[in-house]
Amino acid sequence: MKTNVNPNYTIEKLRPESDEELDSGPIVVLNLLKLKTDSEELLDEYLEYAYGVISGWGAVGMEPVYAGKFGELVAGGIGDWDYMLLVHYPNRRTFFDMMVSDEYAAIHSGRQNSMKMAILWISDPIISFRTPTREYTGGAWQEKFDKMMAK
Numbered sequence: 001m002k003t004n005v006n007p008n009y010t011i012e013k014l015r016p017e018s019d020e021e022l023d024s025g026p027i028v029v030l031n032l033l034k035l036k037t038d039s040e041e042l043l044d045e046y047l048e049y050a051y052g053v054i055s056g057w058g059a060v061g062m063e064p065v066y067a068g069k070f071g072e073l074v075a076g077g078i079g080d081w082d083y084m085l086l087v088h089y090p091n092r093r094t095f096f097d098m099m100v101s102d103e104y105a106a107i108h109s110g111r112q113n114s115m116k117m118a119i120l121w122i123s124d125p126i127i128s129f130r131t132p133t134r135e136y137t138g139g140a141w142q143e144k145f146d147k148m149m150a151k
Contacts, residue, residue, distance in 0.1 A: 015096045022093035027122050028065065029095065031085035032078070034117040042114040047141060049110030051148045056107075057098050061090035067141060081117075095122070 016022050035042050054064065065086040089095040098104050111118070 011096060011099045016092055019093075022096070023091050025091060026125060027089050027092055027095060028125065029087045029089065030119070030121040030123060031083075031087065032081045032117075032119040032121075033083040033085065033115060034079075034081050035083075035114055036116045038082075044144070045110050046114040047144050047148070049107055049114070051145060052107040052110070053098075053104070056103055057094070060094055061088075062094060062098065063088045079117075092122070 033046070035046070050064075053062070065088050067083065067085045069083055070081055089098075
């Protein structure tokens with residue numbers, strides 16, 4: 001099943017109408033990602049997009065919490081995905097405002113061009129959590145992000 005990688009097609013339908021819902025507290029968005037091909041060039045294009053999102057919305061509380069490459073599937077079945085991201089937003093308003101902004105539209109092509117499939121799934125916290133946790137440093141994407149941030 002091909003998933004529309006442009007979440008704007010449903011954003012306005014999904015956006016809560018009340019300020020109470022929009023500002024009700026933090027959310028974490030699960031991103032399931034499948035690149036079009038296993039290509040360093042496509043990964044770099046996605047990372048440029050991700051860097052644009054982080055540099056554009058980090059100041060208003062958007063923060064990547066975790067990024068990982070899938071390993072062994074132990075139980076169940078969730079489809080064929082390459083990567084997963086968990087991204088913290090201070091509230092739904094920040095997330096929805098970002099998704100419909102002109103700034104996001106200007107960089108979204110990097111995501112759309114590199115992804116075969118993507119799922120974004122909003123979750124509400126049900127236990128306490130703390131960000132950022134810095135127990136683990138490094139990883140395959142860290143060097144690329146460090147170079148982008150040094151520009």
